[in-house]
Amino acid sequence: MPSIDPQDLLEQPELPSLHSLKVQDNQVITEQELAQDKAAVAHQSTLQPEPTSTSIAYSYPPPPVYPPATPTLHRSPIAILASPDKGRGVYATADIPAGTLIDISPVLLLTNEEYYGGGKQGEGKGVEGSVLRGYVFTWKGKEGGMALALGMGSLFNHSTTPNVTFELLTSSYTIQYTTFKRITSGEELCIFYGHGAQFEGDAPRSPTVTDEGEWGGLGGLEFGEEEYKRGKNRKKNAKEKMEWDLEIVPFEELEWERVTNIVDPENMPLTTFPCHAILLPARYAQLAFSFVRKHAARFDELAHLKRVRQVDPTQTSVGADSCISVLLFPVHTAPSDFQCLLASSPLATTLAEADIALPEVFQVDVPATIARTDAQAEEWGRVWPVQMVHIREGPKALPRAKGWERAKEIWFRREAERVWNAAKEAGERGEHPIACHVSDSFHPLVHSSSSLPLSLARCTDTRLSTSNILCHAASNAIDSIALLDRANARSAPLIPGEPAPYLLTGLTVFMSHEPCLLCSMSLLHSRVRELYYVRKSPGGGGCGSTYSVHENEGLNHKFEVWQWKGGDLGKGVGVGLEVELDC
Numbered sequence: 001m002p003s004i005d006p007q008d009l010l011e012q013p014e015l016p017s018l019h020s021l022k023v024q025d026n027q028v029i030t031e032q033e034l035a036q037d038k039a040a041v042a043h044q045s046t047l048q049p050e051p052t053s054t055s056i057a058y059s060y061p062p063p064p065v066y067p068p069a070t071p072t073l074h075r076s077p078i079a080i081l082a083s084p085d086k087g088r089g090v091y092a093t094a095d096i097p098a099g100t101l102i103d104i105s106p107v108l109l110l111t112n113e114e115y116y117g118g119g120k121q122g123e124g125k126g127v128e129g130s131v132l133r134g135y136v137f138t139w140k141g142k143e144g145g146m147a148l149a150l151g152m153g154s155l156f157n158h159s160t161t162p163n164v165t166f167e168l169l170t171s172s173y174t175i176q177y178t179t180f181k182r183i184t185s186g187e188e189l190c191i192f193y194g195h196g197a198q199f200e201g202d203a204p205r206s207p208t209v210t211d212e213g214e215w216g217g218l219g220g221l222e223f224g225e226e227e228y229k230r231g232k233n234r235k236k237n238a239k240e241k242m243e244w245d246l247e248i249v250p251f252e253e254l255e256w257e258r259v260t261n262i263v264d265p266e267n268m269p270l271t272t273f274p275c276h277a278i279l280l281p282a283r284y285a286q287l288a289f290s291f292v293r294k295h296a297a298r299f300d301e302l303a304h305l306k307r308v309r310q311v312d313p314t315q316t317s318v319g320a321d322s323c324i325s326v327l328l329f330p331v332h333t334a335p336s337d338f339q340c341l342l343a344s345s346p347l348a349t350t351l352a353e354a355d356i357a358l359p360e361v362f363q364v365d366v367p368a369t370i371a372r373t374d375a376q377a378e379e380w381g382r383v384w385p386v387q388m389v390h391i392r393e394g395p396k397a398l399p400r401a402k403g404w405e406r407a408k409e410i411w412f413r414r415e416a417e418r419v420w421n422a423a424k425e426a427g428e429r430g431e432h433p434i435a436c437h438v439s440d441s442f443h444p445l446v447h448s449s450s451s452l453p454l455s456l457a458r459c460t461d462t463r464l465s466t467s468n469i470l471c472h473a474a475s476n477a478i479d480s481i482a483l484l485d486r487a488n489a490r491s492a493p494l495i496p497g498e499p500a501p502y503l504l505t506g507l508t509v510f511m512s513h514e515p516c517l518l519c520s521m522s523l524l525h526s527r528v529r530e531l532y533y534v535r536k537s538p539g540g541g542g543c544g545s546t547y548s549v550h551e552n553e554g555l556n557h558k559f560e561v562w563q564w565k566g567g568d569l570g571k572g573v574g575v576g577l578e579v580e581l582d583c
């Protein structure tokens with residue numbers, strides 16, 4: 001455990017807070033070296049430790065031998081396992097993305113008096129002489145002294161190439177641990193105790209950070225897509241790459257299809273229903289309208305249609321100069337005795353007075369909906385003249401999306417692969433093979449194929465291991481986001497106008513399988529922006545299979561849902577995990 005605190009070193013150079021301080025190699029440390037050391041350790045807290053040739057070493061006692069695994073009730077995908085040479089260690093039980101807050105440990109403060117037992121530093125009196133020497137952090141709060149992290153926080157081992165950073169939060173008396181690289185399942189989670197950390201039993205060494213490249217920080221997410229690599233290699237400069245990123249992949253070429261029952265009105269095919277109509281000389285039209293108004297169940301049923309159609313008089317037996325067809329009633333709502341009513345109507349009387357026989361009523365198919373484009377109006381108008389209302393015209397109309405930016409398309413494919421593999425791994429661990437990942441949403445202004453949205457939570461179903469039927473993957477993910485929010489660990493949105501962090505507002509969810517009805521409702525209540533799943537869950541899915549929670553008219557939030565249709569192309573996404581949802 002780092003018994004050295006960056007602030008402490010900076011503020012109290014004469015009293016570096018080492019528990020067992022020995023000077024290695026060089027007996028004398030120059031001020032310059034000390035300053036370098038302080039800067040290097042301070043830098044560690046900003047995830048950028050610098051290699052140093054420091055000769056300070058901190059001696060840690062060897063650990064006792066522990067059982068292979070220590071039980072713990074923990075929400076992060078981490079476990080306490082015996083490490084080959086470091087006692088116990090903290091290990092990832094699932095892939096954890098960079099930037100995931102994995103633990104918040106409360107601390108127990110010890111005064112300097114208690115810690116040093118009234119003696120001097122290095123004398124080994126008091127707590128310093130106990131095994132806790134290897135566990136305390138130098139506390140930088142106003143109280144000073146030492147802090148013992150309770151729980152998981154005391155179990156992170158040291159590495160010169162750590163993957164977890166920590167922050168001492170003096171106001172809440174906690175320490176927060178956050179991954180700063182992507183961690184694969186099974187990997188040990190280590191922090192950096194400080195340059196010069198020396199473990200008893202180690203051969204004397206001059207600690208150095210050998211692989212600077214390992215330090216990625218939050219911005220250094222790797223990007224493994226073949227397509228991207230190919231594209232990137234092809235593109236010579238930043239401008240070319242940006243253009244390549246922003247090229248639009250048309251909807252028809254995407255490996256995803258939208259799960260929706262809502263038909264896009266502009267692409268809607270012509271549908272019709274039968275209507276009763278009558279052929280009349282035009283001057284009697286008003287009488288026909290009055291008749292319809294008097295007897296129609298609902299007059300507005302035909303509001304999207306023009307009520308009359310011009311007819312070529314040479315084609316009719318009515319024999320009028322201007323002849324029209326007039327719509328009377330839709331067949332399905334016409335009064336059953338309307339022919340009798342018509343025969344005794346003012347229209348019939350007036351026609352008789354003009355010595356015109358009452359024309360026969362005939363049936364005609366008419367468009368079932370209003371036209372939304374000029375093309376629809378023209379095509380459908382040949383069936384029967386139809387009203388038209390443009391929905392995407394005028395100065396405020398947004399241009400219609402034709403597809404996704406290539407970078408976005410690559411991201412979605414990669415996330416589909418990741419969530420599918422996470423589900424597979426969960427299955428191999430004996431869980432239900434279902435996974436759910438939550439990320440910031442893609443925005444072409446701030447993201448590119450080499451700077452993709454940040455992943456915020458990666459969870460799998462844990463119903464079996466927790467014996468808790470509520471621990472579905474999506475519920476676990478919603479919980480993880482709530483954990484981040486409780487810790488105030490989410491950053492403000494980068495894009496102006498984007499919602500501030502609140503539940504899953506503005507976030508994108510990837511799932512291996514369509515969520516069950518319960519999880520679909522949880523996602524809806526969480527105000528999720530969009531959901532992408534690989535496989536449908538025909539037995540109990542709530543976003544397309546048994547129900548479409550995401551576009552239910554009666555609910556106060558809607559979100560887009562897309563399903564992977566890439567089949568088993570690529571890397572086997574969508575193959576081999578049949579899941580029977582039991583709810």
Ligand SMILES: C[S@@+](CC[C@H](N)C(=O)[O-])C[C@H]1O[C@@H](n2cnc3c(N)ncnc32)[C@H](O)[C@@H]1O
Nearest residue numbers: 001060061062063086087088134155157158199
């Ligand atoms: C904070 S504890 C870490 C948890 C500890 N391994 C345990 O089982 O309780 C620090 C102790 O772990 C051991 N340790 C941590 N990092 C180590 C490393 N890189 N090599 C050897 N031992 C290490 C040392 O015994 C040290 O005193």
